[in-house]
Amino acid sequence: xxxxxxxxxxxxxxxxxxxxxxxxxERLAPYAYIAPFFVIFGVFGLFPFAxxxxxxxxxxxxxxxxxxxxxxxxxxxxxxxxxxxxxxNTLSIWVLSTVPQLLLALVLAHxxxxxxxxxxxxxxxxxxxxxxxSVAATAIVFVQLFDRDxxxxxxxxxxxxxxxxxxxxxxxxxxxxxxxxxxxRWFGYTTLLYLASLQAVPRSVFEAAAIDGAGxxxxxxxxxxxxxxxxxxxxxxxxxxxxxxxxxEPLLIASGAPLTCGAVRQCQTLTLFLYEQGFGQFEFxxxxxIGVALFVMVxxxxxxxxxxxxxxxxxx
Amino acid sequence: MTTTAPRHRxxxxxxxxxxxxxxxxxAACLFPLYWxxxxxxSDTATATEMxxxxxxxxxxxxxxxxxxxxxxxxxxxxxxLAVATTIGVGQAVLCSLAGFAxxxxxxxxxxxLFLVVVLTMTxxxxxxVIPQYLIMSELGWVDTLQALxxxxxxxxxxxxxxxxxxxxxxxxxxxxAARIDGASTGQVFWRIAFPIVRxxxxxxxxxxxxxxxxxxLWPFIVLKSPERYTAQIAIKALQNSYxxxxxxxxxxxxxxxxxxxxxxxxxGRRMVAGILDGAFKG
Numbered sequence: 001x002x003x004x005x006x007x008x009x010x011x012x013x014x015x016x017x018x019x020x021x022x023x024x025x026e027r028l029a030p031y032a033y034i035a036p037f038f039v040i041f042g043v044f045g046l047f048p049f050a051x052x053x054x055x056x057x058x059x060x061x062x063x064x065x066x067x068x069x070x071x072x073x074x075x076x077x078x079x080x081x082x083x084x085x086x087x088x089n090t091l092s093i094w095v096l097s098t099v100p101q102l103l104l105a106l107v108l109a110h111x112x113x114x115x116x117x118x119x120x121x122x123x124x125x126x127x128x129x130x131x132x133x134s135v136a137a138t139a140i141v142f143v144q145l146f147d148r149d150x151x152x153x154x155x156x157x158x159x160x161x162x163x164x165x166x167x168x169x170x171x172x173x174x175x176x177x178x179x180x181x182x183x184x185r186w187f188g189y190t191t192l193l194y195l196a197s198l199q200a201v202p203r204s205v206f207e208a209a210a211i212d213g214a215g216x217x218x219x220x221x222x223x224x225x226x227x228x229x230x231x232x233x234x235x236x237x238x239x240x241x242x243x244x245x246x247x248x249e250p251l252l253i254a255s256g257a258p259l260t261c262g263a264v265r266q267c268q269t270l271t272l273f274l275y276e277q278g279f280g281q282f283e284f285x286x287x288x289x290i291g292v293a294l295f296v297m298v299x300x301x302x303x304x305x306x307x308x309x310x311x312x313x314x315x316x
Numbered sequence: 317m318t319t320t321a322p323r324h325r326x327x328x329x330x331x332x333x334x335x336x337x338x339x340x341x342x343a344a345c346l347f348p349l350y351w352x353x354x355x356x357x358s359d360t361a362t363a364t365e366m367x368x369x370x371x372x373x374x375x376x377x378x379x380x381x382x383x384x385x386x387x388x389x390x391x392x393x394x395x396x397l398a399v400a401t402t403i404g405v406g407q408a409v410l411c412s413l414a415g416f417a418x419x420x421x422x423x424x425x426x427x428x429l430f431l432v433v434v435l436t437m438t439x440x441x442x443x444x445v446i447p448q449y450l451i452m453s454e455l456g457w458v459d460t461l462q463a464l465x466x467x468x469x470x471x472x473x474x475x476x477x478x479x480x481x482x483x484x485x486x487x488x489x490x491x492x493a494a495r496i497d498g499a500s501t502g503q504v505f506w507r508i509a510f511p512i513v514r515x516x517x518x519x520x521x522x523x524x525x526x527x528x529x530x531x532x533l534w535p536f537i538v539l540k541s542p543e544r545y546t547a548q549i550a551i552k553a554l555q556n557s558y559x560x561x562x563x564x565x566x567x568x569x570x571x572x573x574x575x576x577x578x579x580x581x582x583x584g585r586r587m588v589a590g591i592l593d594g595a596f597k598g
Contacts, residue, residue, distance in 0.1 A: 025500075026500060026501055027423075029417075029421070029500075029501040029502065030417040030421040030422075030423040030426070030501075031423065033413040033414050033416065033417035033421075033505075034413075034414045034417050034418070034429060034433075034475075036410050036413075036414070036469065036470070037410065037411075037414050037433065037470050037471075037472070037475060038429075038432075040466065040467065040469055040470035041436055041470045041472070043451065044441075044448060044451065044466065044467035044470070045436065045439060045441045045467070045470065046436070046439065047447070047451070048441070048444035048445075048447035048448040048450075048451060049439055049441060049443075049444045049447075051444065051447035051450070052443065052444040052446065052447050055446060055447055055450075062450075062453075107337075108337070108338070108341055111334045111337060111338060112338070114330050114334065116329070116330050117330055117334070118330070121585060121588070122342075123338045123341075123342060124588045124592075125580075125584045125585060125588055126341070126342040126345050126346060127341060127342070127345055128580075128584065128587065128588060128591075129345045129346060129349065129577075129580065130345050130348075131526075132526050132530075132576045132577070132579075132580050132584075133348070133349065133530075133573055133576070134529070134530035134532070134547075134548050134551075134569075134572065134573065134576075135530060135532055135548075136530075136532055136548045136551045136552060136569065136572075137352065137551065137569035137570075137572060137573050138348070140352075140551065140555065140565045140566055140568075140569045141348045141349075141351055141352045141355075141566065141569060142348065144351070144355060144566065145348065145351060149364075150363070150364040150366070150368075152351070152368050155366055155367060155368060184344070184345075184348070188341075188345060189591070192588060192591040192592060193591060195592060196591055196592045196593070199592065216331070241440055245440065245442050245443070247532070247533050248532040248533065251536075251552075252552065252555065255555050255556070271442070271443075271533075274443075274445070274446075275445075275533075275537075278445070278446045278449075279449075279537060284446050284450075287446050288444075288446050288447070291443040291444060291445075291446065292443075294440075294443050295440060295443050298440055298443075
């Protein structure tokens with residue numbers, strides 16, 4: 001976006017007056033401008049976040065009693081196979097959706113950065129279309145496309161002699177289906193983030209490399225990837241935070257048993273498990289304990305990611 | 317994009333496979349929307365036919381009528397519009413104000429407070445839906461649209477973004493000139509700063525609008541009665557009526573996506589430019 005640098009026309013200003021001393025209102029103005037954020041975030045963001053740790057220590061029924069039970073919710077959680085199942089599903093879906101998404105975005109950003117690419121704006125807009133499509137609508141259409149009996153994908157697989165795959169009812173199938181939806185919705189957005197960063201690299205660097213005989217792959221390997229390092233770290237961390245909180249896709253794909261994402265919980269993620277316990281079973285304390293566990297996991301994986309990503313440059 | 321290299325240099329040519337790759341990516345991005353349209357216009361028999369039908373049918377109005385009979389869908393679209401518009405406009409204004417304060421005003425604690433704003437971006441608030449729900453019931457906001465709107469008005473990222481823009485586009489000389497003319501802080505913001513950064517604030521508001529329109533988890537938790545549903549929750553309700561017609565949820569999804577597609581056709585290039593502008597790099 002190009003924000004104009006032209007000052008507003010002076011006609012918009014009030015007639016010149018003597019500069020007045022800064023009154024109390026003037027001195028408080030900056031605080032008034034930033035106050036809405038701090039109030040809203042404090043009440044609806046930070047306080048509930050801290051309160052989660054408190055509620056997790058209770059047997060908390062929203063329409064009954066709240067009994068302090070210490071770490072019992074956590075002990076129960078560690079012995080709950082449903083928790084470990086949801087943890088495994090979450091990690092599996094997160095890897096399946098993050099890795100292809102970021103690789104695809106790297107390649108597309110590299111080719112979209114070409115100086116003489118035609119229809120560049122069209123391609124850039126096209127890859128952002130999934131981003132404006134809601135997760136709910138995405139889930140509805142992908143479940144139909146991946147349907148065992150009537151899905152387009154299984155029909156195509158059938159043409160080459162593959163037996164129909166039940167994407168919703170099987171464990172790996174449902175994970176692939178959810179990961180496909182997540183990848184579809186986010187790869188274009190990530191591509192544009194990478195492209196933004198690539199455009200900051202002087203065009204002459206790529207041209208000099210090309211003149212020196214570097215092919216497209218070598219330019220990708222030795223210019224594109226190193227110069228994208230900060231934004232790669234950023235997207236790895238944000239897609240981890242998002243990927244571990246996947247909720248809507250698993251809720252919508254198994255319409256027969258939505259809260260568990262299928263009869264055998266084959267695709268129930270941790271956030272869905274949290275919802276099932278909190279709002280399906282009204283176990284607010286246990287649900288909050290799951291929230292705390294998820295938070296610890298997000299922080300740990302984001303930290304590991306960060307450490308690994310900062311070493312991308314090491315083998316250059 | 318201008319380049320100094322002569323046009324005929326073969327080294328830097330765009331290869332055919334670049335276009336092939338981009339065309340495949342484009343098709344992959346657009347096809348699911350097209351498919352939504354196909355199923356939303358076909359009757360059940362056609363939609364389940366093998367090989368699948370790839371041209372639109374004439375069943376659109378029948379399905380859309382069924383959608384309206386099953387849930388108050390028009391009301392849910394209006395609810396989504398009200399929520400998303402308020403959040404978009406609110407974020408654009410509030411983030412511009414705060415960004416202006418952090419970029420151009422001097423006050424005690426400014427740097428510390430700005431650091432706090434940036435740090436709040438790392439708190440994964442989605443995990444605290446249970447206490448958030450408890451707060452909403454304390455406030456009596458369960459099953460109301462303000463339960464969606466008010467929390468959505470705070471955007472640490474938006475403040476960060478607007479601060480960048482205001483720092484880059486509004487000079488201190490301009491600020492001083494306005495001060496000498498006797499303008500108050502509020503007048504400087506509304507008459508000078510905001511008009512200059514309005515394009516950036518508009519893009520921020522667009523992203524706020526799209527995110528709010530598509531939000532699912534929180535509305536799903538806090539909205540109870542069908543007449544309060546946003547379009548996304550209405551889609552979920554349509555899915556529950558799966559036995560009525562296969563195309564019902566698909567038709568609802570299509571109807572809820574169309575407004576955003578229209579919006580994207582009109583202002584999508586500004587969203588793209590907003591991302592490419594670089595402030596989103598984090």
